[in-house]
Amino acid sequence: MLTKVQELKLIALCVAADDRRAFGQLVEAYADDVRRLLLSLTKSDVALVDDLAQETFIKAYLAIRSLEGITRFRTWLMRIAYHEFISHTRRNRSDKTIVDIADCDVDMPDDDGDDDDRPVTDANVADALMQLPAPQRAVTQLFYFDGFSVARISTVTGLPSGTVRCYLTRARKRLANLLDKHRY
Template sequence: MSQMGDISLVTQVVVFRNTKAFDQLVRKYQSPVRRFFLHLTCGDSELSDDLAQDTFIKAYTHIASFKNLSSFSTWLYRIAYNVFYDYLRNRKETDGIDNREVDTQWSTSQNDIGKQMDIYRALATLKEMERTCITLFYMEDLSIEKIAGITGCPAGTVKSHLSRAKEKMATYLKQNGYDGNN
């Protein structure tokens, strides 16, 4: 589905209150949004599902505010970004996100589980903004400009966060037995 297809669906939701059109948007973006949260929460699938659900609820209730100044996906990721940071600000737990257990139920191979856990541990060493930028750039394949639009940071700041995040993750992974060939 193209950007024009997204605009058409948004229009149907706003003008005709067509919930089936919104269902199509949810089906299209549910996996990417959930994956975005899965990386930000370092593998907590239950929290990722809750945050994704909150994102789509907010998107539906505020869909009339979508002005087509950016792509629908950028607008949706901006909502997801805000939902995550609202969660961080409002949580009352004493444990930090870095201490959460990694959920690896979906992977069947022991080797893959170990690598995935190491990636989540490396992500956990990053500051929140670094984790957000590296997740959007490498795992969601978004451009620097789109990430800047989602986070509200200038493109140069996004590049700095990416550079620092790559360096920190590389250092962590090298210290834990990865030599670049793994």
């Protein structure tokens, strides 16, 4: 894991000198984070994950001069990765892994009886996560695994923070009953 100073130095080398070795170090440092998010979104399609992750880093490299708020490089990368997945899904309409992001509005009652709120009976946490629609999976992954705040998740996904909270509430309901089984 890079310190903030190391990260800033590498970004500065990429911007000022087009230093590809420095960019390689950034890729190495953040590849696991990006690939983990994409694994969650693509339901563990490793070949697709590698392709999308590479596209993510190429886009980051091309846009690194326009990076604002250098201290949020990881958030910026995750945002590119998330939108790369969304673009890929839109290009391949037959893939039904994505749902309309407007399906969860803060004004909507949470107990609307849809299947998203049903408790998980499966004992496998990974399976439970995979049952969530893609945007909810991303939100859950970023909040519980990466420790992102609601505001940062909102930045990454482009979803309103109320929608992020709504997704988290649904995910919490689905996952809470697994706690005792897994002794956490």
